[in-house]
Amino acid sequence: MRYNLLLFFAIGLSVTASYAAYITAPVDAVTGDIYRILYIHVPSAWVCYLAFSLSLITSILFLVQRKEVYDITAEITAILGLVYGAVALLSGSIWANAAWGSYWNWDPRETTTLILWIAYLGYISIKLSIGDIERKKVIGAVYNITAFLTVPLSYLSITLIPTLHPQIVSITGISLTLPMLTTLLVSLFAATILFVYLLRLASTIWSLERKVNALVFEQGEQSGGKENA
Amino acid sequence: MLDIFLVSVIYWLSLLVIFLWLNRRLVLLTKRLSELEGGLEEQKKEPDRE
Numbered sequence: 508m509r510y511n512l513l514l515f516f517a518i519g520l521s522v523t524a525s526y527a528a529y530i531t532a533p534v535d536a537v538t539g540d541i542y543r544i545l546y547i548h549v550p551s552a553w554v555c556y557l558a559f560s561l562s563l564i565t566s567i568l569f570l571v572q573r574k575e576v577y578d579i580t581a582e583i584t585a586i587l588g589l590v591y592g593a594v595a596l597l598s599g600s601i602w603a604n605a606a607w608g609s610y611w612n613w614d615p616r617e618t619t620t621l622i623l624w625i626a627y628l629g630y631i632s633i634k635l636s637i638g639d640i641e642r643k644k645v646i647g648a649v650y651n652i653t654a655f656l657t658v659p660l661s662y663l664s665i666t667l668i669p670t671l672h673p674q675i676v677s678i679t680g681i682s683l684t685l686p687m688l689t690t691l692l693v694s695l696f697a698a699t700i701l702f703v704y705l706l707r708l709a710s711t712i713w714s715l716e717r718k719v720n721a722l723v724f725e726q727g728e729q730s731g732g733k734e735n736a
Numbered sequence: 737m738l739d740i741f742l743v744s745v746i747y748w749l750s751l752l753v754i755f756l757w758l759n760r761r762l763v764l765l766t767k768r769l770s771e772l773e774g775g776l777e778e779q780k781k782e783p784d785r786e
Contacts, residue, residue: 529740543740547747587754594750598743605739701751708758715765722772729779 510711513704520697527690535687544602546690549675550698552595552620556658558588558702559627563655566648578644581651583709585630587702592624607671615668616661623657630654 528546535542562584569577599617600610611617630651637643665672675682675691683691 525744540737541739544743547743551747590750590754594747597746601739601743705751705754705758708755708762712758712761712765715762715769719765719768719772722769722776726772726776726779729776 510704510707513700513707517697517700517704520693520700524690524694524697527693532687532690533684538606541602541605544598544605545675546694548595548598548602549691550694551591551598553695554698554702555588555591555595556662557699558584558591559623559655559658562588562627562630562651563658566651569644569648570652575644578648579713580710581648582631582634583706583713585627585651587705587709589624589627589631591698591702592620592627596620596624612671614672615664615670616672619657619661619664623654623661626654626657 528543534540562581565577565581604610633650634647665674
């Protein structure tokens with residue numbers, strides 16, 4: 508019931524954010540309507556960073572406490588982060604084509620975000636390819652912590668390296684008007700709530716999987732015991 | 737405007753695919769769990785009959 512409430516809240520907020528982004532937000536004086544991609548691109552990138560940050564925290568916690576729940580949360584958040592990262596990359600390149608005339612320009616932000624995405628794809632590959640369960644968890648956690656270095660690299664690339672990528676927040680101030688900023692904040696909040704819902708749903712599935720595995724084992728033990736008797 | 741529409745489709749379609757995939761797994765696991773629990777109860781009853 509609580510999950511459904513969270514889902515309805517997330518949907519309601521997303522509908523409000525979409526209405527504000529496509530209908531009520533004013534047209535940008537320089538780029539026109541194309542800037543509206545920002546209301547999907549920025550929340551996707553934010554959730555991607557948030558997911559990978561959670562993945563880092565849970566990987567560290569796994570190495571310290573060796574609890575399976577942290578390993579699984581690190582994996583779930585990395586998968587969700589990859590999906591949101593892919594949306595951020597695709598929406599960014601569609602915007603780049605409209606604004607700069609080419610889908611891919613090897614701009615520092617584009618390149619570092621692609622490196623980040625590939626680094627986390629490597630994490631999932633590790634989790635899928637190593638057979639030994641305990642080794643897989645430890646190597647995965649260590650790799651995940653190392654892969655996180657690409658997150659600040661991607662985030663700071665626009666301030667450290669000369670780039671074409673627009674900066675919403677900079678030393679000189681915020682480059683959005685108040686209605687645009689409000690719409691962006693609502694979109695960010697809606698995307699975060701949706702992410703929390705998906706994370707909780709994935710965690711529920713994981714705990715059900717554990718229950719099913721335990722029951723399968725118990726049934727096997729019982730039928731094995733009968734055969735021996 | 738087509739670009740904005742395309743980006744919206746990519747975003748919502750990605751989220752919808754994850755949501756449907758997770759929901760399908762949830763339904764399958766809930767079904768499997770009730771089957772297993774039913775089977776386990778029967779197994780526990782069988783020795784009593786014997």
